[in-house]
Amino acid sequence: MKTALITGANKSIGLETARQLLQLGYYVYLGSRDLQKGQQAVAQLQSEGLSTVEPLQLDVTDSASIAAARQTLGQKTQALDVLINNAGILGGMVQPASSTDVSLIKQVFETNVFGVIAVTQAFIDLLQASPEPRIVNVTSGLGSLTLHNDPSWKYYAVKGAAYQPSKAALNAYTIMLAYELRDTPFKVNAVDPGYTATDFNHHSGPGSVSDAAARVVKAAVLGPDGPTSQFFSDDNASETGISPW
Template sequence: MKAVLITGANKGIGFETAKQLAQLGYFIYMGARDEMRGHKAVQKLNDNGINNVESVVIDVTDRNSVHQARQILEAKTGSLDILINNAGIGGELPQDLTSCDLSNLRKIFDTNFFGAIQTTQEFLPLLRKAEGASVINISSEVGSLAALSTLEDSERNRFHAYGLSKSALNAFTIMLANELRDSHITVNSVTPGHTATDLNQFKGTKTVEQGAATIVKAVTMSHPGSAKFYKDGGEARW
C-alpha cells in the first residue's frame, strides 16, 4: 500500500483528496496544524468506513513541527511514496502589489512557498527510499504567468499576493524537477481549478470533489512526467 502525506488535509481540497485516494487503496497521512482537527478529520472518514488514514501534526511554517512529523512517519513507514504540498492560505484582501501590507505578503509566502520547500526538503530522504516517488505541489492558475498576461481587465482577480506565491511555487516545481531529473522522483504542480473552499469564501465554481479529482488523477497517472503543470483536462500554461 503506497504511503501518501497530504499537508493541510483536515479540510477542503486536502480532506477530499485524502478521501478519494484512500478509497483507491492508498494509505494517507493527513497533515494538520491542529492535533484535534486532524483527529476529527480522520474520525469523519472512519465513520464512513475509510480506515486507511491517520492524522499527523505538521505546521509547514514551523521547522520543528515539520521535522517531528518526518520522524513520526519514518518510524511508522520507513519511506514515503507521495508528498502532496497542499497546505496554503489565501491571505487578507486587498492584495494589490502597489500598496499591500508586506506582513500579509510574507505570511502568504511563509505557508504557500517556503512551507512547501521546507516540507519537501525534510521528506526527501523518505521519498528517496520509495520506488517511483512523487512530489505534487498544489498550485493555481492565478499563478500562471502565461494566463495572467493574456487576461482582460474584467477577468483579473484581486488575489495578487496569493497568485505571486503560486508563481514562485511553480518555479520551485520546475527547478526541483531539474535537480532530481536523474532520480526516481517526479515533481509536478497541479491546479484544482476555481474550487469553492474557505480560502475564497466558498465562491469557487467547482466543488471540492471536482477539484480533488484533478489532484487524484495526477497522483494515479501511469506516466506523469516531471516539471509539468496539470489542470482538469490536461496541462496548464506556466
C-alpha cells in the same frame, strides 16, 4: 500498500484528496496544523469505512513541527510514495501591488512557498526510498505569469500582490525540483485544483471539492510513463490540460 502524506488535509480539498486516495487503497497520513482537527477528520473518514488513515501534526511554517512530523513518520514507515503539498493561505481578497503590507506578503509566502520547500526537503529521503515517488504541489491558475499578461484571459483582472506571486514562485520551485530529479523515478508536478467552492474563497468558486481533489489525485498516482515538471490546470489550459507557466 502505498503511503501518502497530505499537508493541510483536515478539510476541503485536502480532506477529499485523502478520501479519494484511501478509496484507491493508499495508507494516508493526514497532515494538520491543529492535531485535534486532524483527529476529527480521521474520525470522519473512519466512520465512512476508510480505516487506513491517521493524523499527523504538521505546521508547514514551523520548523520544529516539521522535524517532529518527519521523526514520527520515520518511525511508522521506511518509505513515502506520495507527498501532496496542499496547505496554503490566501492572505485576503484585496491585495493591491502598490499598498499591500510587506508583512502580509511574507506571511503568504511563508506558507505557500517556504513551507512547501521545508516539508519537501524534510521528507525527501523517505520519498527516495519509494520505487515510484510522486510530489504534487497544489498551485493555482492564478500563478500563471503568461495568463496574467493576457488581457483575453477570463481571470485577467484578478490580480494580487501576495497570493498570485506566491503561487508563481511555487510553480518555479516545482520546475527546479523536477529538473534536479529528472533522471530518477520521481514525478514532480504542480496542479491547479480549479476555482472550487471552499472556505478558502468563502465558497465563491463554481467547482466541486470532489472534482478538485480528483485533479490532485490524478497527478499523485501517475504511472512510470507519466509526465513530470508540468503545470496541470483544467480551468486555464488548452485541451492538453497543461497550463502555461
